[in-house]
Amino acid sequence: MWMQKGFTGQPQAQRMLLRMTREGRLPHAVLLTGMPGIGKKALALECAKAVNCLSFRKEDSRIAGGALTMACGQCLACTKIARGVHPDVLVIAKDGTSIKLEQIRSLKERCRVHPYEGQRRVIILEDCQDLTEEASNALLKILEEPPASNLFLLLAPEPYSLMPTIVSRCCPIRCRPLDPQDVAAMLQDELSLDPTRAARLARLSFGSLERARTWAREGLLERMEAVMDRLERLLRCSMIEFFQDVAQWAKETENLEQDLECIKFAVREVLRNTLRSSAKAAGAAGDSNDRTPWRQLPVDSLLLVLEVIETAAQHQRAHVAKQLLLEAVCLKIKDVVYGQGGKGHRYPFPRGRKNLSL
CATH class of the missing domain: 1.10.8 (Helicase, Ruva Protein; domain 3)
Incomplete structure (x- = not known):
């Protein structure tokens, strides 16, 4: 674990949970949302420590530097939770690609009995956006009539990825990027x-x-540089060479979604540097990572390229033909960079198995 004393990656969410815990106002269900990799599970485990800590006092919540800690981290309960062996802290993860009905039924049986040794049983449900419909309905019934002494901590990227009725029965807390x-x-x-x-x-x-x-x-920085070099060659070559090179790219790439992500993050980096440079005095130099022709593009054009990539990613997940998708993406970007740059459908994306609304 990267945190050494307490959890400091989400100070605002941490303060909110700490305040509700110390004032006895912590609800039976909390929904922690935010992008993957920002510490939602770590925050949930700290909350589990806070409600079951054996020696924590309210005045201990402030430590050096103004950081917060929600529990002592040293008592038997805290050490058991940190090691993942506390009998009253349950972590429900996906079984394959989803959280299934059988997992929620088993959880319901566990919730019927009192906690074994803690003050509250804490159930952490990871990736709640991947609950099956049956599992969502079963979880909803538990949240509608929550068993006593149980705390549910639901983790998901966005509230709209869950059933609205589940969201309405939770206290939502948004976790920010690190x-x-x-x-x-x-x-x-x-x-x-x-x-x-x-x-x-x-x-x-x-x-x-x-x-x-x-x-x-995975060395994706180097992969991003290679993908962007290839894209820039495509933007400048003749149309005959264009279709030959796109066909070769489609044949060689093993992960088109990763290639699209590399383009997206490279353009986002240019956009960030462009916005930062525009805030400086006129004539300020851009970041060394900016690339030609990207750094000459206005912000609106960069945003349009990002929109193209996001839409292409949706089509890629719908299992469209790889070469046709690459052709459409590169032609649209070529039009933004060197053409009219409008939002028209001159180069429509190929349709996949899903009927996507564009």
Whole structure:
């Protein structure tokens, strides 16, 4: 674990949970939302410690530097939770690709009995967006008539990814992206990266430690440079060469969704640098990572490229033909960079198995 004393990745959410816990106002169900890799599960475990800590006092909530800690971290309950062996802290994860009805039924049986040794049983449900319809309905029945001494902590990217009736029975708390400086420090500590590389990965992760780790371990910075070099060659070549090169790209790539993500993050990095440069005095130099022709594009055009990539990712998940999708993406981007740059449908995306509304 990257945190050494307490959890400091989500200070605002932590303060809210701590205040409700100390004032006895913690509801039976809390929904923690936010992008993956920002510490929602770690925050849920700290909350589990807070409600079951054996020696924590209210005045202990302030430690050096103004950071917060929700529990002592040293008592028997805290150490058991940290090791994942506390009998009253249950973590429900996906079984395959979803959380299934049998898992929720088993959970319901566990909730009928009193906690074994803690003050409250804490149930942490990861990836609630992947609940099956039957599992969602079963969970809803539990939340409608919550068993005593049970605390449900639901984790999901967005509230709209769950049934509205489930959301309405939870106290929603939004978790924010992590500070890039914290992400960079964690990468240096965990993976022994040099400060410059760690800082760039932290910026590209947009606050997600999980994404930054993935980019670092899989060498996606180098992959992004290769993808962008290839895209820029396509934007400048003749149309005959264009279709030949796209066909070769479609044949060679093993993960088109990852290639699209590389383009998206490269353009987002340029957009960030463009906005930062525009805030400086006229003629200020851009970031060394800016690329031609991207750094000459206005903000509206960069946003339009991002929209193209997001739409392409939706079609890719709908199992469209890889080469046709790449052709449409590159032609649309070529039109934005060197053409009219309008929002027309001159190069429509191919249709997949799902009827997507565009």
